Amino acid sequence: MPFPDIRTKEDLDHKKEDIFKLSSEERFLFVLTLFSRTLPSQIDSNESDGSSAHARDILKVVNNAPSSSVDKVATRSVPASDKVSKVFTQSSLVQEEKTRSIVVAGLPEADSRLGLKEMSSFEWSNIWELLGELGVTCQPAFAYRLGKVRKGLPRLLKIVLPATFFQKTALRNAPLLRKSTKFSKVFIRPSLDAEERKIAFALREQRRHLIKTTGGSYRIYKDCIYDNMNGKKIPLDPKFVPLSDHHKVVNSGVNHTERRRSLIVNAPVQPASGYSDDSVVILSSSSELSCKSLPPPSISTDSTQSLN
Structure with a gap:
């Protein structure tokens, strides 16, 4: 029971x-x-x-x-x-945390030469201001930077919120950042594992390819591309899935097509129909807007930063 x-x-x-x-x-x-x-x-x-x-x-x-x-x-x-x-199990705890987390790209990072207190004050001041513009009215459970420090580039910032509701609110309101004077270059996405990041990267590449070759208007929706002009969903093309672990594929005797197919099979299941505001796409604050007018997301795919 x-x-x-x-x-x-x-x-x-x-x-x-x-x-x-x-x-x-x-x-x-x-x-x-x-x-x-x-x-x-x-x-x-x-x-x-x-x-x-x-x-x-x-x-x-x-x-x-x-x-x-x-x-x-x-x-x-x-x-x-x-x-x-x-x-x-550890996996269930990690999965539960993922549903409450957002990853922020492009948020300024404090100068490492500052003291710990000053760095913390700078970081949390930006976090509170960002959450305010996203309409998130709660205190984060915790937040931390991902990966190693690289000169001139702020690291990804992971923010873990108290409940999934607040995560969905942040993702749903992420497009509002485009009109922000301070956070227009900041992008928000959910926390993704390695396989999900590969699918996300492939969707971005396929969207850019479609815009370049057809001149149409597209957006990423769930695990496919949505054609805004024709109202159709375009499935993910396996050729855009990155083969980052090529040597492993060769050594294991698995061909590239099978590798790409396995990534697509493991992608999140697409709903049968309908479009919910809560299902803001995997990748950036620009997910619900016309792709033609948006710059490419600045989220790094570097393995040292794409930890979560």
Whole structure:
């Protein structure tokens, strides 16, 4: 059965009966799930013991649940660690963080000769101002630069937000930056893994090729190109997928066509129909505008910067 959705003390009081119905194993996993979840409505930023007090309330309810219908945790036939390892895997945590993250390209970086305090103040001042123009009304969980410092070029900046809602808000409002006096050269995209970045690069290359050869108007939508003039979706052409690990392909005996095909198969699934404002494309703040009037995205594909 699904776990009760408990985020506040009031939720806990109303759903005690649902907790009592859980087996010992389910209650064990339920408690771990709660500990891994952020409870913003319960934790006061000025009181460091707020979360621990709420945790004690949860444990009290779970420990007082009737045990007549369930076995003791110690007598479980399946070790709890096996189930926990499946639920709380590293990949799931990374994936969850990705859905809350944005990657910013072109945001000025503080001079490394400044002190740590001055650098932090400069960085966060820009972050807060950028989020304000994106309409994101929350405090980021954390933010950090990606890759090695390169003279004259600001590194990519990854910002992890508290919830997916804020990430979608930032991506949806990213085109507004084109009219900004300070951030017109800044581009926003979601956090992507290596395979997704290859697909994203291929889509940009195919879009530029179409604009150059046909003179039409195109935009990137999900995992394909959208023809603004004819209202049609153009699938990704495998020839635009980069072969960055050519030597690995040759040594493994896999031909280039198969390699490209595997990348396309692993691309995000395209919806059957419709276009949602929430599905801002993978790559830049220019995704929902006419491609003809936009400069190429300045996001680097350097492996040292494209970590996330």
